[in-house]
Amino acid sequence: MAEEKKLFRVTIDNVQVDVEPGTTILMAARKIGAGVTPPAMCFYSKLKGSGGKCRTCLVEVAAGSTADPRPMPKLVASCRTTVMDGMVVKNYSSERVMEARAGVVEFLLLNHPLDCPICDQAGECHLQDLSYEHGKAGTRYEFRRRTFTPEDIGPYIQLHMTRCILCYRCTYVADQLTDNRVHGILDRGDHAEISTYISKAIDNDFSGNMIDVCPVGALTDRTFRFKNRVWFTKPVDAHRDCPTCCGKVTMWNRGDEVLRVTARKDHWGEGQSYDSQPGWICNTCRFDKKKTSDWIIEGPRMISRQSVISAGHYQGNVGLNKPTEIFEAVHDGRHPKLMMDIHSVSEVNRPNIDLSLIEGPAHSTDFNSNKD
Numbered sequence: 001m002a003e004e005k006k007l008f009r010v011t012i013d014n015v016q017v018d019v020e021p022g023t024t025i026l027m028a029a030r031k032i033g034a035g036v037t038p039p040a041m042c043f044y045s046k047l048k049g050s051g052g053k054c055r056t057c058l059v060e061v062a063a064g065s066t067a068d069p070r071p072m073p074k075l076v077a078s079c080r081t082t083v084m085d086g087m088v089v090k091n092y093s094s095e096r097v098m099e100a101r102a103g104v105v106e107f108l109l110l111n112h113p114l115d116c117p118i119c120d121q122a123g124e125c126h127l128q129d130l131s132y133e134h135g136k137a138g139t140r141y142e143f144r145r146r147t148f149t150p151e152d153i154g155p156y157i158q159l160h161m162t163r164c165i166l167c168y169r170c171t172y173v174a175d176q177l178t179d180n181r182v183h184g185i186l187d188r189g190d191h192a193e194i195s196t197y198i199s200k201a202i203d204n205d206f207s208g209n210m211i212d213v214c215p216v217g218a219l220t221d222r223t224f225r226f227k228n229r230v231w232f233t234k235p236v237d238a239h240r241d242c243p244t245c246c247g248k249v250t251m252w253n254r255g256d257e258v259l260r261v262t263a264r265k266d267h268w269g270e271g272q273s274y275d276s277q278p279g280w281i282c283n284t285c286r287f288d289k290k291k292t293s294d295w296i297i298e299g300p301r302m303i304s305r306q307s308v309i310s311a312g313h314y315q316g317n318v319g320l321n322k323p324t325e326i327f328e329a330v331h332d333g334r335h336p337k338l339m340m341d342i343h344s345v346s347e348v349n350r351p352n353i354d355l356s357l358i359e360g361p362a363h364s365t366d367f368n369s370n371k372d
């Protein structure tokens with residue numbers, strides 16, 4: 001008879017959970033739920049070796065184990081610390097942790113610009129959420145901030161090194177998903193930056209996944225940049241028979257236009273897994289299949305109620321149910337195109353121009369009336 005596996009009992013913020021030996025505190029917390037789980041900016045469960053870089057996941061270990069119940073003297077990175085039987089962990093219930101996390105956020109924001117109003121990641125940025133939850137209103141930093149010129153790395157991705165928090169996730173993607181890693185973090189300390197050699201990895205079919213794993217707006221999709229705010233788009237789950245990847249994606253639509261295609265994210269902001277395999281998607285699905293007819297639509301993507309994206313979400317359990325046009329009814333039958341579709345009824349925007357088909361961000365010249 002197979003020997004029964006001994007599980008370790010851990011208590012996190014007064015909630016008990018049994019997990020297998022070798023599980024990290026962070027993964028044990030995820031097993032309990034979002035209410036006790038520390039935020040994670042650099043750890044990504046589908047990327048081997050990730051974690052241990054950003055310190056946002058610090059927790060207090062109030063008792064090490066049943067055998068040795070002494071507390072750990074310092075706060076520990078929960079993504080890198082494995083549980084012991086009888087361990088007691090404090091996360092949101094610890095003042096020390098809250099204070100330390102506020103310090104980490106302040107540190108992450110030393111050089112990170114607060115350019116959310118013009119950043120494509122706004123609305124789905126982990127650092128933005130973290131700052132709202134744990135950040136301080138002011139900064140004590142008085143020195144010149146480091147800045148970099150945005151760099152196009154290949155036809156599909158733009159690197160804004162100024163926004164990078166050096167979480168290393170993208171380098172792990174290049175390392176583990178592409179054939180050979182040709183980029184990394186160069187230099188150390190204040191000089192550290194993602195090497196421009198990243199552009200050499202861009203040919204690989206899976207390089208677009210760097211965009212998905214980047215927790216901030218440092219790596220953005222050039223085909224989507226400045227096309228729309230994410231909370232105006234309608235995410236729907238869709239799939240296609242792809243010979244290269246799992247073909248399961250989220251399409252971010254506005255009206256009938258597909259503005260962006262990404263992998264499906266789970267509750268923790270990580271790409272969903274299928275049959276225990278990470279659901280990375282290929283560049284063909286991500287960048288080349290931008291028509292609804294390319295996809296079989298499954299239905300609306302479930303978005304957390306806490307997310308700003310859910311504000312304009314299509315409701316419905318089966319299929320894609322667009323909301324009833326209440327505005328039309330109260331506006332004397334005038335169709336509220338500004339709200340629901342990409343084209344306004346004004347004379348400024350031209351209904352024959354599809355934003356998704358314009359190369360790069362749209363400019364006034366794209367809407368120049370002499371053009372068509």
Ligand code: SF4
Nearest residue numbers: 164165167168170214
């Ligand atoms: S570019 Fe993004 S994913 Fe890469 S290290 Fe910087 S923050 Fe992390």
Ligand code: FES
Nearest residue numbers: 052054055057079
């Ligand atoms: S998520 Fe643990 S150190 Fe970054």
